[in-house]
Amino acid sequence: MPSKTSAAPKPQLTVKQFQDSVVKHLRSTLGTYEEKASKQAWNQAVSAAINEFxxxxxxxxxxxxxxxxxxxVHYLSLEFLMGRLMSNNLHNLGLYDIADQAMAKLGxxxxxILEEESDMALGNGGLGxxxxxxxxxxxxxxxPAVGYGIHYEHGLFRQEFFKGRQVExxxxxxxxxxxxxxxxxxxxxxxxxYGYVETVYDNGAARKVWxxxxxxxxxxxxxxxxxxxxRNVNVLRLWESRADKFFDWDVFNSGGYVDAYAESVQAExxxxxxxxxxxxxxxxxxxxVQQYFFSAASIxxxxxxxxxxxxxxxTKFADLNAMQLNDTHPAIAIPELMRVLVDEEGLSWDKxxxxxxxxxAYTNHTLLPEALEKWPLKLxxxxxxxxxxxxxxxxxxxLNDEVENKWPGNDGVKRKLSIIEEGSDQMIRMGHLSAIGSHTVNGVAQIHSELVKKDLFPELNELWPGKxxxxxxxxxxxxxxxxCNPRLSTLIEKHIDDDWPRYLDKLEGLKKFADDAEFQKEYMAIKHANKEDxxxxxxxxxxxxxxxxAIFDVQIKRLHEYKRQHLNLLHIMALYRRLLIDPNYDMHPRVFIFGAKAAPGYxxxxxxxxxxxxxxxxxxNDPRIKDKLKVVFLPNYRVSLAEKLIPAADVSEQISLAGKEASGTGNMKLALNGAITLGTMDGANIEIAEEAGRENVVIFGMEVDDVVALQEKGYNPGDYYRGNDELKAVLDWLEGDFxxxxxxxxxxxxxxxxVEQDPFMVLPDFESYCEAHQxxxxxxxxxxxxxxxAIIxxxxxAKFNSDRSIADYADYIWHMKGVPAAAK
Known part of the structure; x- marks a missing residue:
């Protein structure tokens, strides 16, 4: 039996004490009572009881x-996709079972009650x-850490479908x-x-005043x-924007009732x-303005x-403060800190x-040119x-010092490395600014980090080896x-130490049960129960x-062409066509499940x-195929919906074009919960295959070198359209009214x-993708x-534990140690 002398959280009070605390807050904090309280009131009362801790x-x-x-460390991010916090807080405090029993005693x-909480959807997807x-x-x-972002009044839009189309x-x-x-x-x-900059002279020395x-x-x-x-409770600090002078009393009194609030509305x-x-x-x-607003406030x-x-x-400022840029959105923080140090604190430029x-330090999340931010210089x-x-x-x-010293007289390299992109409209390259102004730049998966060095910033990598x-x-x-998967968690705790959520490498101990018939039976029964839910x-x-x-085949992520949901669609159509040609076509029943939002302007x-x-x-709705094939697009995909879907997934669709997905984290969540990855050799899929074994994932399609070779050869999607009868048939279906x-x-x-563009090479991977599904x-x-x-x-x-990621940041980038809070 596993040892129980672990660091897993222990309950800090009894069921009766928690029950009494909830009732106290229901009455004294919310001003209601048990017989009258709504589920929302109970949710608030439970939250108040948790907040005492x-x-x-x-x-x-x-x-x-x-x-x-x-x-x-100060983590600057324009997105924090937090989801719901009650369940997470209860588990991290060791109070979930206590709360469950307490509420049961209250009927x-x-x-x-957990369902009453709104998702804190302050992010768009993987980044947040x-x-x-x-x-x-x-x-x-x-x-010691603070997360910094924006206190959005409206998070990511709520998605509805009207006649099949997305409505925000x-x-x-x-x-x-x-x-x-x-x-x-x-x-x-x-x-x-806004405004203007004035040059002021003090005793002959020039100084800038904004x-x-x-x-x-x-x-x-x-x-x-x-x-x-x-033990430790850090803070996520989110900034709300308000007007400096938010109400004009004189305008209001003269009849301008709306105009009196104009500045407030504009600021908000x-x-x-x-x-x-x-x-x-x-x-x-x-x-x-958003990006500068939260960066400046945070600094x-x-x-x-x-x-x-x-x-x-x-003198100790840089020794005591690390700032991590989560992508280029907070890159303007670099010149902002320079402004504060030079203009307000009077430091020399060099210091x-x-x-x-x-x-x-800067984390790069993408190689896509359109996602590497550039701002018009005039703006x-x-x-x-x-x-x-x-x-x-x-x-x-x-350019005049570091680049000139490395490549003297090479204007071509200077043009490539300049923060200013020349053209009819000059642009500021925020990726360049981030890389130049940081001591360390990291990618987010092995292949992505190599491509950052090789394709995105090769000269900067040569200029600063090791950066x-x-x-x-x-x-x-x-x-x-x-x-999100309490059934599987309970099974795991029967066989390994109960502090595995802190030390995920302990899951390695499950490998010895991979061929155990009884364990397999329990594991698959849990998956089936999650699917029933x-x-x-x-x-x-x-x-x-x-x-x-049926097989639950799941693709959940932001809707983007490079993630290739349309490759999934073409295969679904191919299966449907095969079933129509032969109703007895031999396939295990399959449910394809999508969850995704598209950017409003995309x-x-x-x-x-x-x-x-x-x-x-x-x-x-086609009875001819005898329910062998179903397709479900879940509306308003969000964290709380993912928490239900991920434990139920059999297949994890990770099918981006090789070289385009920086890492992915949905692939990690799905694999941890026992879904088999069906994917390209892209992002963290490569490392998942290394850790779990290539035989325990299903890999298909071109690799990065194949993609590059096809691009250099001159890719013509029409060749693939005309060269595969099944592919041509399903694509032609889209033109009619079937x-x-x-x-x-x-x-x-x-x-x-x-057929005419195919920027993310769906068609060359179609045949291999169909074979992978077989x-x-x-x-x-x-x-x-x-x-x-699945068990393997x-x-x-364990490698894909965010605790390991953060330990790497702390050791190799931030150079800091943990500081446990004093005991209660």
Whole structure:
């Protein structure tokens, strides 16, 4: 039997004590009583009872870090896709079972109360969910850390389908407030925008003064982040934008009732919506303002805390503060810190630049050119005139000193490495600024990090050997197995130590049970029970009937052409066609499940959603195929829905074009919960295959070198269209009205995109992809072989623990140690 002398969280009170605390808050905090209280009131009362531990933990953690003057990391991210916090907090505090029993004694179901919480959807996808996992791990590893972002009034839109098309609706995640956040008006900051820069001379020395045309107030809202075991509770600080002067009394009294609030409304727009559509000049400007707003407020906050402890002596600033840029969105923080150090603190340029470079590190998340941010120079000049001057100075010194010393007289290299991209409209390259202004740059999977060095920044890698490193992404096993898959967690705890959610390498101990018939039976029974739960969710959300005996084939991620949901669609259509030709076609029943949102301005992504929904409508209602094939597109995919779907998945679709997916984290969550990866050799799929064994995943398609070779040869998608009869047949289907009766051509744009352009090479991988699905079908029919592969996947995913990722950051990039908070 496994040892039980572990560091897993232990209950800090009895069932009766928790029950009494909930009832106390129901009555004294919410002003209601048991017989009258709604589920929402019970949710708030339970949250208040939990917060007695959470807020005490915040106080103890802050006090400890201040007393020890500890080095801290400040994680700057435009996205934090937090999901729901109640279940996660209960598990990390060791209170979940206590709360479950307490609510049962009150005649309530804790699961129903959990459903009352809104998702904190302050992110778009993998980037934001990674940030959420990382700050969980920072707290768990006792690292002094603060996450910084924006307190969006509306998170990622709520997705609905109307006649198969995506419709965006506002996401009111905090319409009635959030139990987990605290406003800290005493720590508000002022953020400047627009205006002009004046050169002032003091005793012959020139000094720059920025006269802003507008100022905003940045109001911080703190969300406690509970580490596993509850010892350390860090903070996610999100900034809300308000007007510096928010109400004009004179205008109001003269009858301008709406105009009196104009400045307030304009200011609040900055933190109104996650990722406003930037198709218009106004949208672009708003996004730039958002990025600067939270970066400037965060740096001011870090400086405030430092000065409270050290006064005006800045010599220890870089030693005590690390700042991590999560992608290029906060890149403007680099010239902002320079502005603060040079203009406000009076440091020399050289000293300020050395401190800035020592402070910042940059995580690159993409190789896609369209995702590497560039801002029009004229827009930066309008919104941030002083920062443009600083960027010019950074660029000039970098090119004239460092680049010239390495490649004397080579203007071609200078043009390639310049932060300023020349052209009819000059652009500021934020990726270049991030790399040049940071001491370390990391990619997020082995292959991605190599491509960053080889393809994205080869000259910078040559200029600074050792600056570019890899930190493979990870996920928190607390949320992504212990909380979301309690059945499997219970089985695991019967066989290994119960602190495996903290030390995930202990899952290796399950490998000895991979061929154990009894363990396989229990493992597969759990998967089937999770699928039965998902059958009910699918029925509730879509009114589609599916069978838990079918293979649940899952593709859940942002809708983007490079992720190739349309490759999945073409295969579904091919299976459907085979069934129509031969109703006795031999295949195990399959349910294809999609979850994805398309960016509001991304037309092709929306066209793909529409095509999937119209094909699903036809397939699901065709009695000729005898329910062998079902297609489900779940509306409004989000963290809380993923927590239900991932434990039920049999197959994990990770089918991006090789070289385009930086890492992926959905692949890790699905594999940890026993789904078999069907994927390309891309991103973290490669490392999952290495850890679990190539025989326990199904790999297909071109690799990076194949993609490059085909591009260099001159890729013509029409050759593949004409060269495969099945592929041609299903693509031709999209032009008629087979899936859109009476309305031919509604899906034709998807075909045109693939046959005429196919930017992410769907067609060359189609045949290999179909063959990979045949392997999935054969493997699933051998339930013992399938169970063994699934168990090995669960047992092999220790590398993809976000605790390991954060330990790598702490050791190799931030150079800091954990500081446990004082015991209660």
């Amino acid at each position: 959470v807020f005490d933990g915040v106080s103890r953690t802050r006090k400890t870090h201040a007393a020890k003057d500890a080095r801290a 309530l179901n804790l699961a129903d 969910r990674l940030a959420a996992c990382f700050i969980d791990s920072m707290a768990t590893l006792n690292l 609706r506002p996401d009111e995640w905090r319409e009635f407030g959030s139990a987990w956040e605290i406003c800290r008006p005493e720590s508000q900051q002022t953020v400047k925008l 006269h802003p045309g507008r100022t905003l107030r940045a109001i911080p809202w703190d969300i406690p982040i509970v580490g596993y075991g509850g 727009t900055v933190s109104k919506v996650l990722y406003p559509n930037d198709e218009t000049p106004a949208g672009k400007e708003l996004r730039l 001011a906050d870090v400086m405030r805390r430092y000065k409270a402890a050290h006064g005006d002596d800045l 300020a630049w050395a401190m800035t470079r020592q402070t910042f 930066i000049e309008k919104v941030l005139p002083r920062h443009l001057e600083i960027i010019f100075e950074i660029n000039a010194r970098f 570019f490193v890899n930190v493979t992404n990870g996920i928190t096993p607390r949320r992504w197995m212990k909380a 998902m059958v009910k969710v699918i029925k509730e959300l879509t009114d589609i009937d599916v069978s838990a005996d 037309k092709m992504a929306k066209d793909i959603i529409f095509a999937i929904n119209k094909v699903a409508e036809k397939v699901n 899936f859109t009766p009476g309305e031919p051509g509604l899906l034709a744009e998807v075909k045109r995109n693939l 392997k999935i079908d054969s493997l699933y029919r051998d339930q013992k072989a399938w169970a063994r592969a 996947n669960t047992a092999s995913l």
